[in-house]
Amino acid sequence: MRRRADAERVRAAATLLPFAAAVLLLPPFVLLFAAPVLVAGIPLIVVYIFGTWAAIVLATWWLARIAAIVEHVRDDTHDTGAEAANRSMAGRGAAR
Amino acid sequence: MLHPNLVVFVCLAYVAILFGVAFAGDRRARRDPAGWLSSPLVYTLSISIYCTSWTFYGAVGSAVTGGMEFIAIYLGPTIVFAGWWVFLRKLVTVGRVHHTTSIADLISARFGKNPALGAIITLMALVATAPYIALQLKALTASFQVVTFPEGAVAAAGQQIEPDYAIAFWLAAGLCVFSIMFGVRNIDVNERHHGVIAAIALEAVVKLAALIAIGLWVVFGLADVPGSLFADAPVSLLNAEATFGSRWIALCFLAGAAVICLPRQFQVTVVENSSEGQIRTASWLFPLYLFLICLFVLPIAIAGLSRLPAGSGADLYVLTLPLAFDQNTLGLLAFLGGFSSATSMVIVSSIALSTMVSNHVVMPLALRSLLPAASAQSVRGFILGTRRASIVFIVFLGFLYFRLSGTSDALAAIGLISFCGVAQFLPSLVGGLYWRTATAVGAIAGLAGGFLVWSYTLFLPSFEGFFLMPAAIIENGPFGWTWLKPYALFGLDQFDPLVHATLWSLGINVALFVVVSMLTEPTPLARLQSTLFIDVFRRQTESELRVIRRTARVSELRQVADRVLGPAAAVQLFESDGKNRTVIASDELISEVEQRLAANVGAASARSLISRVVTNETIGVEELKRLAGEAEQIRAYSAELEQKSHQMEATAAKLARANERLREVDIQKDEFLSQVSHEVRTPMASIRSFSDILLNNRDMEESEKLRFLGIIQIESLRLTRLLDGILDVHQMESGQPAWETEVFDPETAIDQAIESCEALARTAGVTVKRPRRARGAKIAGDRDRLAQVFINLVSNAVKYNTDPKPVVTVSSSLRKGVYEARVADNGPGIRPTERERIFLKFVRGPMPRRSGAGLGLAISRQIIERFGGDLSLADSPALRGAEFVVRIPFDDA
Incomplete structure (x- = not known):
């Protein structure tokens, strides 16, 4: 049960991530950081865009890692259509 | 300047290495198909053909002219890959499960294996990609000419050099040879191109390494203090307010669409995919690659602007900057990076497009006339031949574009124009994977409409009048109709041409796709395919x-x-x-x-x-329905299960509450029994002891005997009252008490009760007040029972009143057909936790002056309910103390 709840949460987070990323990187939100301010000699907007970008990469990496673990657990307990499809694919590949 | 021979030699050596890698990759993959060539890392590196020479050289050029705008081209794909779970995962799984060979194949297969759809998409892809290939050839030629220019690279970049078409020709020929050798070994597209992918992965590493090396050199070698670089930045470069407008949104969107819809991207992302693990890794690794590619673009642009003479082409800063400072090795590396990004794009594009051309244009035509009579060997030979010829055709179509456009700047903008062109596939692709009743006719209408509008508003005008569309039309519209001006269709002129074309073409595309789909019926085969594609994650069943x-x-x-x-x-x-x-x-x-x-x-x-x-x-229509129903059933079934489990939870909670209640009642019963035993025991004990004394002492004085007999009588009366009470409760509960029905004024019952309690009140020193009386109320029932209720309430009010000046107030009134009597005291009141409990049987108030059986209120409530009314405790008595309310409805008549 606990694992299923975790999988549910990972799925929800993975679905929300691109929308959150879009909000952060598109106007009007991005305009908040367009002020002519320097951070350690670098304009704030440059720091913001690249910082957010790095954060998105990190978040995706983290979610992909958890998704892999959750998937692995799911394989052991019960499988879904996708896994069955993948397996039948593998079977077909082997038959070739 | 680098010596041409040196550059040619390095290039040839590099190409030899690429051939070697491709060759080794193919051989290795044949021995061990699941080896490192299928690893997520190689897969991700192959996706990075997204970064062509348009990125490698063009990003810096774009940064110089448009500031931070270039980043949007890489943020769109970042968002798409970060959201792999939402769309990409489904697309890749569909491609893998259904052995898709190209984007045209996927869309045509989804809409009932429609050949016309495949052909249209192929033609559109061809039109959008050929100029893009031309751009790569131009970049290759220009970069070679600049690094080998006798007067130095900087001087070359500052002036218009006539492109050397011989170089372009030989490059195109070489690319054809490579693509044919490693891209068309076998006609089975699903047997992956491991050799090509290995070479592409190597090129991806080279272009990233080159850009990062130059970036590090600029930041740490060229600038005195790394951070000081931005001090030289011109205002235009970082003009944030102007950058983040509608164009920024359009660029993000188009780039996100292109990273899926460009034929070469579809090839490496979907067709070459072999497991979900690959896309899972690519979801973060590809955005990271893009991040690293973009990291040093701004520093290089700023360094180029501030250190190179004005007017030297910004598009080649990556190349000219190291050469201007005599960093020849770095310059050569930059050249190789550009070479890598251009060649890998041309190779994969030509392979992807050749598959599309041969499968969706040539094959359908050949199947009609040529093939039926052909022998086994000649069919396979024909298909391979078609693919090879298509590659040559595509690459040389690009060359032709380059030759025709010459020195014009028309090619520079082709990257984004191409993005907008292939974005036309997006509605059919997304709609096909999520919308069941989308039809092939709808898809064709949407694609054709979108493509025409794109051609008219963006593609043709981009040639600035030298191809098909004269400059006069761009300026004034056809026949002078200004409302048809390509850059301001129907007077919509406040947008940048790219945003304008995106809005119109995709708007019309989506509108036609949706409306025509709704007006037409999908064929049975299209219905089947839609079920297979949309429910790709469903367990595959035999019914398919x-x-x-x-x-x-x-x-x-x-x-x-x-x-x-x-x-x-x-x-x-x-x-x-x-x-x-x-x-x-x-x-x-x-x-x-x-x-x-x-x-x-x-x-x-x-x-x-x-x-x-x-x-x-x-x-089979029935089977089709059942198949479509299966997914729905599973969803309904799980919803039902969820509902059932909610019901179970509710029932369990109810049971738990009932159990709790039972325990409580059980405890009350035990308490009551011991109370009753105690109550019975006290009078019994005195009756027994006094009767003992009377029996044993016959010679007792008469007066003494009488006194003892009196006590025995009082005690037995007490016992009888107790037993009567218990009997009463029992009778009321079983619903058959002796009940005389008469019509009477309830006030008389109150008077009777106050009279009965007078003695009790006087001994306790309690004043009974009777301020308000109701007049003319008539109710039907047993008057003595009602009196019993009031006796109970008044005597309770007397007994539990601990106030030094105890007062009991009994008032009554008539209100909307309800007779209401209130019995209030100024005693200690009733604690909130006790409010409902006191009406239960065997429960007594916390501070009894005299102990009773705890039955009074329970019986009273039952009596009042018998009258059809209710007995309750008033919510907020005005004074301190408790206030009981009796409400009985009565007939006015």
Whole structure:
């Protein structure tokens, strides 16, 4: 049960991530950081865009890692259509 | 300046390495298909062909002219890959499960294996990609000419050099050779191009390494203090307010669409994919790659602006900056990086497009006339030949574009124009994967409409009048109709041309797709395909096979397989499990053969090949419905389960509450029993002891005897009262008490009760007040019972009143057909926790002056309920103390 709840949460987070990323990187939100301010000699907007970008990469990496673990657990307990499809694919590949 | 011979030598050596890697990759993959060539890392590196020379050289150029705008081109794909779970995962799984060969194949297969759809998409892709290939050839040629320019690279970049078409020609020829050698070894597209992918991965590493090396050199070598670089930045570069407008949104969107829809991206992301693990890793690794590519673009742009003479082409800063500071090795590395990014794009694009051209344009035509008579060897030879010819055709179409456009700047903008062109595939692609009733006619209408509008508003005007569309039309509209001006259609002129074209073309595309789909019916095959595609994550069931029923002779089926798949594959297909012994092929065998053919020539051509040997075909409507219903059923079933479990939880909670209540009642019963025993025991004990004394002392004085007999009588009366009370409760509960019905004024019952309690009140020193009286109320029932209730309430109010000046107030009133009597005291009141409990049986107040059986209120409530009214405790008594309210409805008549 606990694992299923975790999988549910990972799925929800993975679905929300691109929308959150879009909000952060598109106007009007991005305009908040367009002020002519320097951070350690670098304009704030440059720091913001690249910082957010790095954060998105990190978040995706983290979610992909958890998704892999959750998937692995799911394989052991019960499988879904996708896994069955993948397996039948593998079977077909082997038959070739 | 670098010596041309040196550059040529390095290039040739690099190309030799690429050939070696591709060759080794192919050999290795044949021995070990699941080896490191299928690793997520190589997969991700191959996706990075997204970064062409347009990125490698163009990003810096774009940063110089448009500031931070260039980043949007890489943020769109970042968002798409970060959201792999939402769309990309489904797309890749569909491609893998259904052996898709290209984006045209996927869309045409989804809409009932429609050949026209495949052809349209192929033509659109060809039109959008050829100029893009031309741009790569131009970049290759220009970069070679600049690094080998006798007066130095900086001087070369500052002036207009006539492109050396001979270089471009030989490069194009070389690219054709590479693509043909490693891209068209076999006609089975699903047998992945490991050799090409290995070479592309190496090129991806080279271009990233080159850009990062130059970036590090600029930041740490060229600038005195790394951070000081931005101090030289011109204002235009970081003009944030202007950057983040509608164009920024459009660029993000188009780039996100392009990273899926560009034929080469579809090829490496979907067709070459072999497991979900690959896309999972690419989801973060590809955005990271893009991040690193972009990291040093701004520093290089700023350094170029501030250190190179004005007017030297910003598009080649990556190349000219190291050469201007005599960093020849770095310059050569930059050249190789640009070379890598351009060649890898041309190679994969030409392979992807050649598959599309041969499967969706040439094959359908050939199937009509040429192929039926051809021999086994010649069909396979024909397909391979078509693919090879297509590669040459595509690359040289690019060369032709380059030759025609010459020195004009028209090519520079082609990257984004191409993005907008392929974004036209997006509505059909997304709609196809999520919308069940989308039809092929709708998709064709949307694609054609979008493509025409794109051509008119963006593609043709971009040639600035030298191709098809004269400059006059761009300026004033056709026939002088200004409302048809390409850059301001219907007067919409406040947008940048790219945003304008995106809005119109995709708007019309989506509108036509949706409206026409709603007006038309999908064919049965399209219905089946939509179920298979949309529910790709559903467990595959046997009913899928049972939907299509076909009859074919095994010998004829085998002939088709022989001719297209080759004898070896056909033997494998037909000789296993004794399939060759029967004369009529099973549905499974036909489906398997069709699937194998589809992996080679695309779903549409495979279907038309199979339908030649199939004699009758029916699509079971019932099975189709059942299949479509299956997914729905599973969803309904799980929803039902969820609901059931909620119900169970509710029932369990109810049971727990009932159990709790039972325990409470049980405890009360025990308490009551011990209370009753105690109550009974006290009078019994005195009765017994006094009767003992009377029996044993016969000579007792008469007066003493009488006193003792009196006590015995009082005690037995007390006992009787107690037993009467218990009996009463029992009777009220079983609902059959002695109940006399008469019509009476309830005030008389109150008066009777106050009278009865007078003695008790006087001894306790309590004043009983009677301020308000109701007049004329008549109720039907047992008057004595009602009096009993008031006696109970008043005596309780007297007994529990601990106030030094105790007062009990009894008032009554009539209100809307309800007779209401209130008995209030100024005692300690009742604690909130006790409010409902006191009405239960055997429960007594916390501070009894005299102990009773705890039955009074319970009986009273039952009596009042018998009258059809209710007895309750008033919510907020004005004074301190408790206030009981009796409400009984009565008839006015």
